[in-house]
Amino acid sequence: MEPQAVLLWAISFISLFLSIFWILLLLSEENKFKNAKEAKDYPKVSIIVPAHNEEKVIKKTITSLLNLNYPKNKLQIIAINDDSTDNTLKRLKSIKDRRLRIINRHPGYTGKAVAVNKGMPFVRGQLVGVLDGDTPYISPDSLIYMVPHFDNPNVGAVIGSLKVWKPKNILEKLQWFEYLFVTLTRKLLASLSALYVTPGGSFSLFRKDILDKIGYFDEESLTEDLEMAMRLQYHKYDIISELKSITQTKVPNTFRWFHNQRIRWYRGWLHTVYKYRSMLFNREYGFLGMFQMPISTILPIFLISITFIIGYEILKTLYTGLLLLSVVNIKDVFFQTLHFKELALSVNPLIFPMAVVLVLGLFMLRRAQIHLKETWKYPVATLGYFIVYQIILSSYWLVALFYEVTRAKKKW
Amino acid sequence: MVGVRRTKRLLFLSAILSSLIFIAGIFIGYSLEGARESEVVYNIRQNELDTESFILEQQFLDELGGDKCGILSNRALELQPALITIGRQLGKWEDSDFKQEDFDYLKRKYFITEIRYLMLLENLKENCNSNYNVILFFYRIDDDESTRQGYVLDDIVTEDDNVVVLSIDQDYLEEPTIDILKAKYDIETAPSLIINGRKIAGFIPEEDLKELLD
Numbered sequence: 294m295e296p297q298a299v300l301l302w303a304i305s306f307i308s309l310f311l312s313i314f315w316i317l318l319l320l321s322e323e324n325k326f327k328n329a330k331e332a333k334d335y336p337k338v339s340i341i342v343p344a345h346n347e348e349k350v351i352k353k354t355i356t357s358l359l360n361l362n363y364p365k366n367k368l369q370i371i372a373i374n375d376d377s378t379d380n381t382l383k384r385l386k387s388i389k390d391r392r393l394r395i396i397n398r399h400p401g402y403t404g405k406a407v408a409v410n411k412g413m414p415f416v417r418g419q420l421v422g423v424l425d426g427d428t429p430y431i432s433p434d435s436l437i438y439m440v441p442h443f444d445n446p447n448v449g450a451v452i453g454s455l456k457v458w459k460p461k462n463i464l465e466k467l468q469w470f471e472y473l474f475v476t477l478t479r480k481l482l483a484s485l486s487a488l489y490v491t492p493g494g495s496f497s498l499f500r501k502d503i504l505d506k507i508g509y510f511d512e513e514s515l516t517e518d519l520e521m522a523m524r525l526q527y528h529k530y531d532i533i534s535e536l537k538s539i540t541q542t543k544v545p546n547t548f549r550w551f552h553n554q555r556i557r558w559y560r561g562w563l564h565t566v567y568k569y570r571s572m573l574f575n576r577e578y579g580f581l582g583m584f585q586m587p588i589s590t591i592l593p594i595f596l597i598s599i600t601f602i603i604g605y606e607i608l609k610t611l612y613t614g615l616l617l618l619s620v621v622n623i624k625d626v627f628f629q630t631l632h633f634k635e636l637a638l639s640v641n642p643l644i645f646p647m648a649v650v651l652v653l654g655l656f657m658l659r660r661a662q663i664h665l666k667e668t669w670k671y672p673v674a675t676l677g678y679f680i681v682y683q684i685i686l687s688s689y690w691l692v693a694l695f696y697e698v699t700r701a702k703k704k705w
Numbered sequence: 706m707v708g709v710r711r712t713k714r715l716l717f718l719s720a721i722l723s724s725l726i727f728i729a730g731i732f733i734g735y736s737l738e739g740a741r742e743s744e745v746v747y748n749i750r751q752n753e754l755d756t757e758s759f760i761l762e763q764q765f766l767d768e769l770g771g772d773k774c775g776i777l778s779n780r781a782l783e784l785q786p787a788l789i790t791i792g793r794q795l796g797k798w799e800d801s802d803f804k805q806e807d808f809d810y811l812k813r814k815y816f817i818t819e820i821r822y823l824m825l826l827e828n829l830k831e832n833c834n835s836n837y838n839v840i841l842f843f844y845r846i847d848d849d850e851s852t853r854q855g856y857v858l859d860d861i862v863t864e865d866d867n868v869v870v871l872s873i874d875q876d877y878l879e880e881p882t883i884d885i886l887k888a889k890y891d892i893e894t895a896p897s898l899i900i901n902g903r904k905i906a907g908f909i910p911e912e913d914l915k916e917l918l919d
Binding site for chain 2: 305306309310311313314317318321322484485486579580584613616617619641642643645646649
């Protein structure tokens with residue numbers, strides 16, 4: 294067997310194994326998703342909202358936060374105008390509410406972590422939340438569902454579920470699928486105590502005294518939300534996912550923006566894994582250290598190699614086609630390649646396990662839609678999500694890996 | 706929260722289930738390969754029988770007399786399409802990872818059948834003045850020029866009933882007769898064509914090739 298065939302078989306087996314594992318976990322856990330805890334009391338909550346040039350959505354974001362179903366005297370909003378060059382500050386100032394505090398930050402845009410940390414000294418709550426400025430929707434009962442989880446003193450953070458805000462073009466629709474998937478996966482990871490991200494887009498709530506102890510957001514990191522979650526895990530605090538708290542965030546609608554975001558994420562992930570490499574294959578960190586971290590680190594390499602193999606096969610087919618066209622005309626080509634029986638007999642047997650993976654993926658997607666109260670839509674994008682999108686993502690992994698190895702300048 | 710023991714149990718169960726599905730996949734792969742193999746075997750057997758019957762017919766007519774050339778010239782060409790199909794099926798197999806020994810056996814058998822067929826044709830041409838064109842096509846696997854030449858020949862065979870193409874893998878070492886053929890025509894480059902005894906080294910386009918045919 295050629296090495297590329299061995300690799301392809303290995304990758305198919307691992308994908309199959311992972312899909313079956315997630316499905317089994319989902320089936321055994323999903324009946325618990327609906328359980329809601331009753332709050333014993335309502336601690337004071339401060340929510341930091343970093344905003345860098347968000348004039349279009351910032352007002353919606355702040356308003357939906359002010360409309361949260363939570364005792365009025367227990368809620369504080371700290372909006373950070375992070376060196377915006379548009380009308381963000383003006384929009385913020387037009388909101389009249391005593392619970393809102395606006396902080397203006399000027400000296401150049403240097404990433405979200407700096408902005409959020411800037412808000413920390415103003416926090417009056419026992420719990421502190423972070424919500425990105427471009428997240429115009431947060432479900433009104435979010436805090437009611439999230440806060441009770443902190444009754445367990447070991448819980449360091451609770452994250453909500455994240456959906457895409459009004460997807461319009463195909464790129465946004467692809468991400469709409471991705472976010473449903475990712476939210477469900479995070480819920481499952483949390484049930485294994487292996488959740489390693491506390492995203493600002495999906496509203497993350499932290500216990501303030503724990504942050505005081507382990508430090509605020511890492512201003513050097515490209516993905517401060519990932520780094521923070523890993524740090525909480527490193528110090529063995531629990532991170533919980535609450536599906537019933539729903540936020541909707543704006544996602545990149547141009548390839549340029551998407552490119553920058555993904556490169557930043559993937560570089561951030563590589564960097565974070567390197568920083569916490571002592572957790573890798575460390576029994577103390579259970580599923581996260583023994584399984585999830587290694588898998589998520591190896592996964593990009595798999596994605597990259599599978600893209601290369603598939604790309605190579607496609608190019609080879611095209612090349613043969615061109616050779617054929619260079620000597621005979623199109624009509625003959627059509628009749629020469631039309632040997633149905635031979636074609637049916639020459640199917641690669643890997644199609645079979647891969648079809649199972651696809652069916653399981655669709656099932657998972659359907660469950661995610663049900664749990665996040667979405668309907669089945671965008672049939673074309675569904676297909677695109679399972680095939681084209683994965684190839685696009687893996688090419689970004691390759692670029693990120695390249696940047697990380699050549700230590701290219703960081704860009705927020 | 707899912708406990709450590711349950712996590713391990715789930716992982717174990719997933720490993721078993723995925724192995725089962727995978728083994729089923731491999732099994733399907735083998736049966737497909739089996740189906741493909743029996744298809745080739747069937748075609749080769751059929752072709753062998755046809756050749757055998759053809760030789761018998763020839764001897765019969767030699768002994769008892771009759772319009773030997775008229776009957777045999779037409780019958781000889783009937784063997785050609787089956788050989789093309791077998792060649793194509795074997796070509797597809799070349800990329801596969803399954804049942805390599807079976808493939809080697811069938812490939813050798815295919816070349817032997819081809820050479821026997823070639824001898825028959827030469828014999829007929831000599832004794833009956835038959836006017837068909839015999840093209841010996843020496844190719845190399847994974848060689849672009851050979852692939853292109855193959856397409857050209859495929860096209861010519863479908864268009865012209867009087868052309869017989871016999872393709873021979875230049876690098877195939879298992880069958881000594883191929884070495885004899887190669888030595889006879891002094892074959893060094895791929896592709897090389899022997900058209901009615903004349904050697905052409907290197908790729909030749911369809912138009913030029915047609916001019917060389919009777």
